[in-house]
Structure formats: structure tokens, C-alpha cells
Amino acid sequence: MTKHNLLRMDNVGIVVESLDETISFFLELGLELEGRAMIEGEWAGRVTGLGNQxxxxxxxxxxxxxxxxxLSRFINPKVIADHRNAPVNALGYLRVMFAVADIDDTLVRLYKRGAQLVxxxxxxxxxxxxCYIRGPEGILxxxxxPLK
Incomplete structure (x- = not known):
């Protein structure tokens, strides 16, 4: 038997322009804000390959x-590419899937935050x-x- 060192998937990252709008959207979906911080300096750039960030x-x-x-909002360096409106068959990041207790109620609440049904x-x-929806900034x- 092969021993693996994997403990868990820690998180999925999404780069956005408006952190406040995106946080509000995901709060409405039911996520909680665990924390918010600035990550700065050359040490962080050594992880991402972006230098002083x-x-x-x-x-x-x-x-x-x-x-x-x-959720990340890059101040420096500036964002250089935009994949937010890529179709579901594009290479790379596709979407984040959430299980919800009531999809109809969830959609009604998210429509008020600008969500659009795909x-x-x-x-x-x-x-x-x-279903798929486009959330803030076109995030898929x-x-x-789940049906009982």
C-alpha cells in the first residue's frame, strides 16, 4: 500500500476585482468570512513567482x-489576464460547485446579488x-x- 502525505484540499482561489462585492455574494450563498488580510512583500512573491507583491x-x-x-484582489503586480467569461469547455479553472438545501430559494437570493442562470x-x-450560474464578475x- 502506498502511503500518501495528503491531508485535505485546503482551498480554491479566485482572483477578483471587487473583493467587497464578491464577499457579499458568497455571504448570501451561505459561506462565512473567516478572515481578510493584506499579503505583501517579496516573501509572498517567492511562493507565487510574481516577485514583490x-x-x-x-x-x-x-x-x-x-x-x-x-478570494484575492491583486494590487501589485496588476492582473494580466481575464478568464472570467470563458465557456465551461475552456481549459483551466472551470467552476466551484456548492451543495445547497433548496436550489430555488438560493437562486432567488443570488439573483438579487446579480447572479445569472447560465x-x-x-x-x-x-x-x-x-445548475450553473454566473456570479459577481462572471465567476462560474x-x-x-441533493434529492432525498
Whole structure:
């Protein structure tokens, strides 16, 4: 048996322009703001390969405490690419999927925060109701309601 050192997936990171708007959206979805901080200096750039950097981050956590979403707003260096409106069959980051208790109620609340349904809510067998939405800044988010 091979021994692995993996403990868990710590977080998924998304770079945004408006940290406040994106935090509000994910708070409405049901995540909690675990913390917000500036990450600055050459030491951080040694991790990312970006040199001397200045980034404001917000760590969002799911109610069960098991999953995190790191939102980052780069101040320096400036953002050089934008993949937010890529279709679901584009290479690279695709989407973050959240399980919700009531997909219809969740959509009503997120529409008030600017969410747009990508196509429609569909049912997969007797297992899930599913949809994709575009959240703040076009971030692609999946919602899945487990069926009892």
C-alpha cells in the first residue's frame, strides 16, 4: 500500500476585482468570512513567482468548516489576464460547485446579488437538481440540490 502525505484540499482561489462585492455574494450563498488580510512583500512573491507583491485576500469558509474559498484582489503586480467569461469547455479553472438545501430559494437570493442562470435548472436522475450560474464578475458557480 502506498502511503500518501495528503491531508485535505485546503482551498480554491479566485482572483477578483471587487473583493467587497464578491464577499457579499458568497455571504448570501451561505459561506462565512473567516478572515481578510493584506499579503505583501517579496516573501509572498517567492511562493507565487510574481516577485514583490501586494494582494488583499478574503478567506470564505463553508458552514461545516471543511471547505474554503480564497478570494484575492491583486494590487501589485496588476492582473494580466481575464478568464472570467470563458465557456465551461475552456481549459483551466472551470467552476466551484456548492451543495445547497433548496436550489430555488438560493437562486432567488443570488439573483438579487446579480447572479445569472447560465441555461436552466435540470434534474439528474433521482439524485440532484443542478445548475450553473454566473456570479459577481462572471465567476462560474455550480449549485447542486441533493434529492432525498
Amino acid at each position: 501586494s494582494v488583499e485576500i478574503a478567506m470564505m469558509v463553508t458552514p461545516d468548516g471543511n471547505s474554503r474559498l480564497e 441555461e436552466e435548472v435540470v434534474q439528474y436522475q433521482d439524485s440532484y437538481r443542478l 458557480i455550480g449549485l447542486a440540490e
